[in-house]
Structure formats: structure tokens, C-alpha cells
Amino acid sequence: xxxxxxxxxxxxxxxxxxxxxxxAEPGREYKFMEVCGGHTHTIYKHGLEDYLPENITLxxxxxxxxxxxxxxxxxxxxxxxxxxxxxxxxxxxxxxVPGGNGSFFDSNARDTNIRMVYSPLDALAIARDxxxxxxxxxxxxxxxxxxxxxxxxxxxxxxxxxxxxxxxxHVTIIPAIKAILDSPDLRLDGFLGPGHVSxxxxxxxxEFIARDYGKPVVVAGFEPLDILxxxxxxxxxxxxxxxxxxxxxxxxxxxDGNPIALRAITQTMRLRPYFEWRGLGFITSxxxxxxxxxxxxxxxxxxxxxxxxxxxxxxxxxxxxxxxxLKPWECKVFGTACTPExxxxxxxxxxxxxxxxxYNFGRFSRQRVxxxxxx
Amino acid sequence: xxxxIPGELVDTVDEQPDLAxxxxxxxxxxxxxxxxxxxxxxxxxxxxxxxxxALSKISEDEARAVLSFLSSLxxxxxxxxxxxxxxxIG
Ligand code: SF4
Numbered sequence: 039x040x041x042x043x044x045x046x047x048x049x050x051x052x053x054x055x056x057x058x059x060x061x062a063e064p065g066r067e068y069k070f071m072e073v074c075g076g077h078t079h080t081i082y083k084h085g086l087e088d089y090l091p092e093n094i095t096l097x098x099x100x101x102x103x104x105x106x107x108x109x110x111x112x113x114x115x116x117x118x119x120x121x122x123x124x125x126x127x128x129x130x131x132x133x134x135v136p137g138g139n140g141s142f143f144d145s146n147a148r149d150t151n152i153r154m155v156y157s158p159l160d161a162l163a164i165a166r167d168x169x170x171x172x173x174x175x176x177x178x179x180x181x182x183x184x185x186x187x188x189x190x191x192x193x194x195x196x197x198x199x200x201x202x203x204x205x206x207x208h209v210t211i212i213p214a215i216k217a218i219l220d221s222p223d224l225r226l227d228g229f230l231g232p233g234h235v236s237x238x239x240x241x242x243x244x245e246f247i248a249r250d251y252g253k254p255v256v257v258a259g260f261e262p263l264d265i266l267x268x269x270x271x272x273x274x275x276x277x278x279x280x281x282x283x284x285x286x287x288x289x290x291x292x293x294d295g296n297p298i299a300l301r302a303i304t305q306t307m308r309l310r311p312y313f314e315w316r317g318l319g320f321i322t323s324x325x326x327x328x329x330x331x332x333x334x335x336x337x338x339x340x341x342x343x344x345x346x347x348x349x350x351x352x353x354x355x356x357x358x359x360x361x362x363x364l365k366p367w368e369c370k371v372f373g374t375a376c377t378p379e380x381x382x383x384x385x386x387x388x389x390x391x392x393x394x395x396x397y398n399f400g401r402f403s404r405q406r407v408x409x410x411x412x413x
Numbered sequence: 414x415x416x417x418i419p420g421e422l423v424d425t426v427d428e429q430p431d432l433a434x435x436x437x438x439x440x441x442x443x444x445x446x447x448x449x450x451x452x453x454x455x456x457x458x459x460x461x462x463x464x465x466x467a468l469s470k471i472s473e474d475e476a477r478a479v480l481s482f483l484s485s486l487x488x489x490x491x492x493x494x495x496x497x498x499x500x501x502i503g
Contacts, residue, residue: 076415079486103415129414129464130496157465159445159502166503182415185448186466234417237461237469261482289475290417290461296468299448389489390415 047263054266055089061273068094069225070272071362073215074232075102075390076260082399084262090269097224097362098392100214101232103179104131105360105384105391106315109348111207112137115176118205118341119150125168126152126205127161128176134387138348152176158190158204165194165202174203174337181238184208184326185299188306191332205337206327209313211235212243213324219251223363228272230265231257233287240295241283248281259287306332316350316384317357356383359392366396373397416493417461417468418483419476420444422454432502435462438480438494443502465502 062068072078078098081087087096100106112135119126119142126142133142133154142152155161158175165173177187187204194202211232218224231244236257244255254275258268268286275281285291306329313325328336350356353371358364366372366385376382378394385391389398420435420442431447433454446454446467454460459476460467471479483490 074415079489083486130492131414154496154499156496156500157502159465160500163501163503179414182417182468183464185468186445186464189445189447189466234415234461234463234468237417261478290469290471292469296448298450299468302448389486 050263051089051266054263054270058094058266058270058273059091061270061277062091062093064093066093068227068273068276069097070094070228070230070269071097071099071218071226072230072258072265073099073101073211074230074235075105075388075392075395076233077230077258077265078102078392079390079395080260080262080265082395085399086262086265089266094269097226098359099218099362100315100318100360101180101211101235102385102388102390102392103183103209104135104388105356106209106318107132107135107178107207107384108314108316109136109138109350110314110346112141113139113348114343114345115205116142116145116150116152117344118174118337119145119152121172121341123170123172124174125164125171126150126174126176127155127164128152129178130154131388132176132178134381135384136381136387138346158187159193162190162194162199162202165199166197169201172201172203174205176207177204178207180209180211180232180235181303182234184303184307185238185296188299188302191306191328191335192302194335195332200334203335203337203340204328206307208307208326209315210309210324210326211239213321214315214318215247217318217321217324218361219247219253221361223361226253227276228254228256228281230268230272231255231283233257233259233291236287236291236295238296238299241285241291241293244283248283252281254281255283257283257285257287257291259290305329314347315360317360319357351382354383356385356393359383359385366393369393414464414493416483416489417463417479418490418493418497419459419471419479420462420467421476422446422456422458422460424456433467435460435467437462437497440494440498442497442500445502465500
């Protein structure tokens with residue numbers, strides 16, 4: 039095995055791998071979805087699938103926040119950035135996400151100055167220092183980043199700032215998981231729960247998956263051993279005929295999450311009736327917008343937005359990849375027309391996107407897949 | 414943006430109890446610690462930092478394990494650290 043000495047605890051990994059293999063019933067197929075893009079990254083980087091018996095497959099889920107931003111929202115953000123006196127700010131990960139008319143970087147090459155910031159607090163600091171500018175923050179991410187936007191809004195309000203705005207694109211993970219569970223395309227046997235999102239929401243919100251759908255969930259850390267151990271815990275539950283929510287990442291994730299973060303989100307944002315996810319389409323109650331009390335900070339209310347829905351390019355199969363129906367290399371343009379340098383779909387943009395992770399690290403495995411299919 | 418990076422609390426910020434100074438891989442920056450205000454944070458404690466906010470308190474052992482894992486990621490971690498270097502929250 040080629041990857042064995044690439045991380046410290048290779049011996050422990052092998053030991054876990056053989057315990058997993060012992061639990062796998064011959065002839066039964068197991069499919070587990072890792073919801074979070076960070077897990078996808080680790081899995082490909084360390085070739086973890088090579089540690090698993092052939093009847094266990096890992097399916098990559100929708101948990102890459104830049105991957106799910108629809109084209110129309112990128113276009114809306116660029117539209118805001120073009121307004122007089124506006125300085126649009128964004129996380130670096132967002133800069134290369136393609137919209138109907140190119141990405142933020144493409145737009146900057148034409149006529150905008152969309153600036154990368156590390157934190158929404160940096161955008162707030164710019165607004166404070168430059169009262170002549172209208173500073174807009176492009177807010178994206180799951181519950182991991184929503185509290186930072188919320189806390190920044192509370193701060194902006196307390197300071198009475200009039201030139202700071204948020205373009206809210208926060209999405210929530212539970213409705214996406216539910217949409218996948220309800221989709222007929224895919225039969226899953228369990229989930230690796232997202233590590234950082236759970237730091238905020240805790241483990242309870244996943245209980246419906248065990249209760250209503252009869253599938254186990256293990257909230258997992260990001261290191262190779264964390265992931266293998268979580269797969270072991272899922273297999274153990276299945277072999278004992280149990281299904282429950284378990285927390286493998288207790289050293290970081292409290293069972294009840296972070297109550298202060300949750301309160302800040304509720305104070306500043308509320309659920310939208312529906313939101314478009316790139317590739318997945320419209321999902322009910324799956325995203326956040328600012329509350330009425332924060333209307334003066336809400337870019338959607340302050341600026342007139344085109345709000346046009348832009349269809350994904352025909353060649354793009356990100357939706358199937360995000361739902362775990364297709365493996366990245368099964369997309370027709372993977373690695374040819376669509377590469378990290380010239381992404382057609384969003385899954386190729388972020389290092390957490392399944393296609394980018396696979397493109398960067400997965401080639402050896404892919405070669406093996408080819409060889410295997412020829413043999 | 415999705416990476417949580419471990420920082421050691423090394424200083425407080427005068428008159429701004431929501432802020433603290435952390436050291437992350439040799440980078441010294443202010444971050445917001447208000448989300449952990451129920452945790453009795455002390456200098457020398459380690460926290461996981463997400464986009465300028467400490468989101469959870471972790472042990473020193475965990476911090477070292479996360480750091481070595483993050484270093485193994487290469488570019489995504491370098492990008493995050495570079496972004497943090499540019500950060501100047503007040
Ligand atoms: S290869 Fe490109 S277009 Fe195809 S699914 Fe991946 S990101 Fe989308």
C-alpha cells in the first residue's frame with residue numbers, strides 16, 4: 039500500500055483497518071457519506087479508501103460551502119460590487135467560484151475591486167476606517183462561519199455603523215442531509231457527521247437521522263485516524279443492529295454545541311423559506327437571511343439585486359457529485375475541460391471540493407481503478 | 414475558511430474583553446473570544462480559531478496534533494495563515 043507511511047500512526051491505521059474489515063459481512067455493500075468537505079480532503083489526501091475492504095464505499099457529500107453557492111448569487115455579488123462607492127469583501131475561497139459571467143477574480147480583471155478578507159471583522163474594521171465607502175461582506179458558509187457573521191452584525195449595530203452591509207448566503211447543513219436522505223438516487227448506510235459544524239450545532243440535530251431514517255451517524259474529526267475510527271464505529275453499530283448518534287470528536291465537539299454561537303445566529307438571522315443550492319436545486323428552509331431588525335445592514339434590501347437564476351453549464355455534473363451519485367472522475371469534463379486552473383463547476387474550486395481533492399491527490403487511486411476495471 | 418486553526422492565548426486586549434491576542438504558528442494576531450465567554454479562558458489556553466473567532470477550547474495535546482495535521486495539508490493551510498497575517502481586527 040502506497041500511502042501507509044504518509045502519516046504518523048500508520049500502524050494504528052492498519053489495526054483499525056483490519057477491525058473494520060472483520061466487521062464487514064461478505065456480500066453486503068456498505069455506503070457511508072462524509073458530509074464535510076474537510077473529510078473528503080483527508081480521505082483523498084491519505085488514500086483512506088485503500089484501507090477499506092472493497093464492499094465499503096465512501097460517498098462525498100454536500101458539505102463544501104463554496105461548492106453550493108449558485109451562479110446567480112455570484113452574479114448578484116458582482117452587481118453589488120459595481121455600485122458606486124461600494125467595497126465588496128469576501129473570503130479568499132470564494133474568489134474563484136464561477137458565476138454566470140465569471141468569478142470575482144474575473145470581475146476584478148474587468149472593473150471591480152472585490153477584496154479578500156480573513157474575517158468579517160476585518161470587513162467591519164475597513165468600514166470603521168473608511169466612512170466614505172459602503173463596505174459589503176459576502177457571507178458564506180455553514181454553521182461554522184454563521185456565528186462570525188452574526189457576532190460581527192451585533193457589533194456593527196452596537197457601534198451604530200451605517201456603512202457596513204452583509205450579503206447573506208449562509209446555508210444550514212441539516213436540510214441538505216435531509217434532502218439527500220429523501221432523494222431516491224442514493225441508498226446510504228450511515229453518515230460521518232461534520233466536525234466543525236457540530237462544534238456550533240452540537241450532536242442533537244442529527245438524532246432524526248437515527249430515529250426517523252434508521253441510519254447511524256458518527257461525528258468525526260479530521261485526521262486520518264479520526265476518520266477510520268469513525269468508520270469503525272459506524273460498522274460496529276451496524277453489526278450490532280444499532281443506530282444512534284455518536285461523537286468521535288468529543289475532544290473538540292461538545293454534545294450541545296456552542297450555545298453562545300447559536301444564540302448570536304438566532305438574534306441576527308432567520309431561515310429563508312427556500313434557497314437554491316448549486317447542483318441540488320431549491321431546498322426548503324435551508325439557508326439564513328438577516329432579521330428585520332438588521333434590515334439596515336442587509337445588502338439584499340439596501341441594494342437592488344438582479345436575483346436572476348442562472349442555470350449551471352450543461353457539461354457540469356456537480357449536482358450529482360454533491361449528492362454523492364457520481365464520483366468526481368465520472369464527470370465527463372473532469373480533468374479535461376474542468377481543472378482547478380479552469381474550473382467549470384464549483385467542486386473543482388475549493389480544496390475541500392470533491393473534484394479538486396480528487397484531482398490533486400486521487401490520481402494514483404484512479405489509475406488503480408482503471409487497472410482494476412481492465413483486469 | 415473551513416479550517417479551524419489552533420492558537421495559544423498570549424495576551425488580553427485593553428478595554429476590549431471580547432478580544433484576545435493569539436499566537437498561531439508564529440503569527441501573532443487579535444481574535445474575538447466572545448463565543449467562549451462562558452469558558453473561563455486563561456492565558457496559555459488553546460482555542461480553535463475560525464475566521465477570526467475562537468469557536469472551541471482545546472487541550473494543548475490536541476492543538477499540537479491539529480497543527481501537525483494542518484501543516485501536512487500544505488497550500489490550504491498556508492493560504493489560511495497568509496489570510497490571518499493580513500487580518501487586523503479591532
Ligand atoms: S469535474 Fe468540474 S464540472 Fe464536473 S462535477 Fe467536478 S467540478 Fe463539476
